[in-house]
Amino acid sequence: MTSVGFDEYVAYARQHFEEGLIRAGFSEVEAGWEGPVPHSAGPTRVVIDLPPRFPFRPPRVAPVDHDAVPWSWHRDPDGGLCLVAEDDHDGLWWTEAPAFLEHVTAWFEHADTGWMGDRPDLDLDRYFQPSVDRRLYLYDDLDQYLNRSVRFSPSSNNTMRIKHGTRPRKAFERGKDRFGYVADLGEVDVPPRTWADISARIDSNADLDRRIRQQSVAIIVLIYRRGTHEGAIVLDVAPAKDGGTVVTCLRSGADTGAARSARAGALAPELRESRVAVVGAGALGSFIADMLVRCGVRHLTLIDDDVVMPGNLVRHLVGPDAVGLPKAEAVKQHLVRHNEALAGGISTINRALTSGADAVDHLRNHDLVVNATADFATTALLHVSARSLGTRVLSAALQNDGRNYRIDVLPPLEGAAPLPPSTTRADTEAPPLFEAGCGSPISPTPPHAVIEAAAATVRHAIGLLVDRPLHPAGETRHLHSSPEGSHQ
Structure with missing residues (x-):
């Protein structure tokens, strides 16, 4: 296929999809295409936006009124609907507007029933902006550190490894280590997106807020569960100028026997x-x-x-x-x-x-x-x-x-x-x-x-x-x- 043929294919796919939206009662607005999606609890108006990489990436769908739709693991941090799993890209099925709209309706039907039988994806990381620190933070069995202070020390290949230990009093002893705390979020039905969401869920949050303001804690490791599956996330925390807490997500991974054998x-x-x-x-x-x-x-x-x-x-x-x-x-x-x-x-x-x-x-x-x-x-x-x-x-x-x-x-x-x-x-x-x-x-x-x-x-x-x-x-x-x- 020549570059001209490629451009023609993309243009046709976009036009074909938009014509399908028009037939379904959608109209073009500044943010994309707005229209109703019927479901058992009543129609919800959404905006469908076609990304620049369409048809090779699925359309983005967001409710016109973000707060009219319950927050869940099936919404993106910006309020959009999570419609296509990473392992569901076969055949670019979303290029046909009727099939795509049926999928959106099914999303709302599942949301109306509280996502019964939901797949327990452990992707809490995506609800926070990535940290500027791009090192890989590695942890072993976190139960031994729960509700305790820890330190992360530099290791090979631009990694940081967890250890027991509190922040030393003398500045010269701190070196390149970073200090943190391990807490338990428990069963997470709605993913937290801010420090306020996190602080409301964990024990000793008042003391943690103080230690974050004093910069004696710079990392928070959170254990959480979805059904029978356990996950963890490592967060970079820092005091904000307005008195709040800035939270970003560090790149992290488990270095345990279970993690090493999970793909065996x-x-x-x-x-x-x-x-x-x-x-x-x-x-x-x-x-x-x-x-x-x-x-x-x-x-x-x-x-x-x-x-x-x-x-x-x-x-x-x-x-x-x-x-x-x-x-x-x-x-x-x-x-x-x-x-x-x-x-x-x-x-x-x-x-x-x-x-x-x-x-x-x-x-x-x-x-x-x-x-x-x-x-x-x-x-x-x-x-x-x-x-x-x-x-x-x-x-x-x-x-x-x-x-x-x-x-x-x-x-x-x-x-x-x-x-x-x-x-x-x-x-x-x-x-x-x-x-x-x-x-x-x-x-x-x-x-x-x-x-x-x-x-x-x-x-x-x-x-x-x-x-x-x-x-x-x-x-x-x-x-x-x-x-x-x-x-x-």
Whole structure:
């Protein structure tokens, strides 16, 4: 689409929407388009304004009489109606005036009934102007600080971290710390928008007002609840010239175990106590280990006898600082560095798996063993050992220079047939590349194939760990062919 075509599309969308408003009884006024919105409690007159980015942003709707509509979580700080959630932008549905007006009517119907069954969004931050201080304020479990004084101290990456402590008496001891107080707003049905709204809700507000005027408190941390969900907001407070209090919102975030695991997936709690061994901490095994940890696994054994070489880095999880370390140790250091909770949960074995006794020991002491060695002898050893114990191994390998991968459940579940043997294709695209000290050519498997194969392996691993396997025998996939070319 040319720039002219784009402008024509935008102009048509705007004209089409405005014509729909006219048919619905709206008329153009200085602030936008004014007209009635019918609902069970009687019509409410609103003004609809089309933003400059329309149709790529929804219209703004505000009551003509702001106080005629109850304040709630579904109104913006300026009184406008919150009509479109951040996760409801599919299809630009608001470009059709009739559909949009139906949505506005539904908003008023929900407001008339008190927003029954409301989604508990924890977005109190948007009801306050942002502070000029753009540092990130981090807090841990706030219950330990409730109704107590705290300090925020500078940390890495332009962050401030919460600590216990009151403001020192001597000015030179204050340094770069900022001092504050933690209070509880309780259940919040209508979001506060001013310091007066906040002060009316919390205990010891008179003392806080005094301390804010004396500038011994510059930050207020508020805990609040909506239904079963708990949120927090960090506010910058300062005395105003008229005797009031200026309140702005600081950028903040929880640094807790719950916050770190909230995005790990719905199965993370089930995986927390799972014990997994990853045999082979090379490129594929390193990413498998990393994704298992990110998904919630907290007990991991890494097994590998090799060290990290400079040439490994392009496909491996670890970086240049790991060159020379045993691969298992290097992966452990990386995982612990990015998640302190794992420090006591990862063990390493810096030797190859070669004995049946060791294989049986790992199978007995882990809920799952994942073989990422791509070594036939190791795969066969684990397969025979698993079969003798009545358990199974998940074996993953990239093949044909990254053109395909296969993931085998060994032995297959429920008496299913194993996956058919893979075919080996000659690489005619480029001559083989050899590296000193290595008796076989360097595999040109690209990094994206490693990550794709690792992700698929982890999906199968999780399925086995929670007793919901993806497939009784595993999966093969041809990465350079259509999806129809895959086999499960």
